[in-house]
Amino acid sequence: MNKSSHWSAMGEWSVIWGMRFLLRVYLLFGRTVLQCFLYPVVSYYWLANKPGRAASRAYLKRVAALSPASGLHGNLRDSYRHFISFANAIIDKLAAWSGALSLSDVDYHGRDSLLAQIRTGKGAILLGSHLGNLEVCRVLADMDEAVRINVLVHTKHAEKFNDLLKQTNRNSGLNLIQVTEVSAATSMMLSDKIDNGELVVITADRTPVSPNPRVSRAKFLGADALFPQGPFILASLLKCPVYALFCLKQNGKQVIYFERFSDLLTFPRKNREQALQQTVQRYAERLEHYCLMEPLQWFNFFDFWQVNEQ
Template sequence: MANWDGSSKGNKLGYSIFVALLRAGGTAPAYFLLRFVSLYYFLFSTGANRAISYYLHQRLKFSGWKATRLRYQNYYWFGQALIDRIVMMSGIRNRFSFHFDGEQHLHDMVAAGKGGLLLSAHIGNWEIAGHLLKRLNTKINIVMYDGEHEQVKAYLDGVTGERNANLILIKDNISHIYEIMEALNNNELVCMHSDRFMEGNKTLASLFLGAPAQFPAGPFTIAAKLPVPVSFVFALKESATHYHFFATEGTVYRGHPEKGHPAAILDDFVQEMTDKVRRYPAQWYNYYPFWGEDKS
């Protein structure tokens, strides 16, 4: 995990080509071109391929052709996630449909008037989840590393328009902690990815897919210290046009007799994360050594 630097991949020219295709013909031509882009990464992205192969072979125990097919699908699904984000946020005509499991849990969190933490991972399409959360009629805040290159981010903002959520950027001076606290005090929802960390950050260890792995301590420490409900949320793609949204029941962990500490909250999160990667093995988008010095 130490190799992750907080940056996302992509360039302005690549995004502009896909946006032009989307505007001209919808998702079909964009998905078609994506097959060739995915093949390029499948063949030549050495470091990412090593990480994905370890995950599929050693942790999920897939072998042979199935693991190879899933490795290609991983790049293809990830590309679709980026394309779908542009489609949804820019209002391009589409046929997407959605199924919601646990949406009422989030409505209950809003009605309770205490704000809430939504913990997720780089599984499925978080941008789609953020778009769907506008149904809750409350302000959504997404905590993230400002890893997109400024030129690309500015281009995408121009294409997609205003985001449905407020961004809280993680900074070295921990000012983001005060922004999180203010949002929760205002009965807003705060969404955090909880499966990646920057080198030097505090971590917690948990058994994930049969091997110890490190997770960022921050989200689980906040969940343990604040008297706000916590839900684990994911949005997974099940076909070219259909998404499945999951949300667990909100739990207030602070003062909980058995689970009132960060490690126990992490264990609950890992249990949900394990369920999702087993059900959707090609949709965990981690391209870095997650279990340390992976060797495959």
């Protein structure tokens, strides 16, 4: 894949100083005033970011073709709504960080199954995505001292983000872990966390940052796209249950969906690639299902379907 086209080459504006400033505005003045800051910024970003705008429209056109009932067409208006949805997701992210979200603001589907798994003393892998707002899971971490959530992130600012989280809630059970690739040492560390009954969240809808990423092709929204093999290989190494995790904003509330994806992932050596591809395809189908539920909440503003020979 052309390095310049990779998602990691895009400048993300949610750097630590920016998030610190936005969090301060949110805490001092609330959501309405913060929107006065965010909307002009996102509007400018939408106008200036031609590749992101084109990627947004291409994605929304795929949604429109598969789901006419969505009312989307993939035009400029839809793309702008997509970016504004991103702005609102940032505000929801800040609300989750600040502790402004309570359990009454969140609905759950499948939570009892996950909590029962934690009570066995063995943790689980949660396959997250860039659909909706993973930060809302902080509410789950705060509701029970027994729940510890570790989120694997690619950002180099993981330690600073952790400091920011601790400033808003010192007792938070959410921990960010920076990784570019999962080494043997990383696997051992995560294995210890799983054995301690903790949860490990890893996004499964972006290819790795490494030069030669391990990926599988999967049909997603009507065309082939590349998905990372790493989250699924990691889950097989950790020998633990796997859940698909989606957090959507619906009817003014955050709704978290936990789906039992597998009791134990195994990839036999003789048909390893085939088994991996089938597993990745199954995940892509679940991601598509939830994307079609809330299409404006999938935030990958790059050409997701740019499939090159590996």
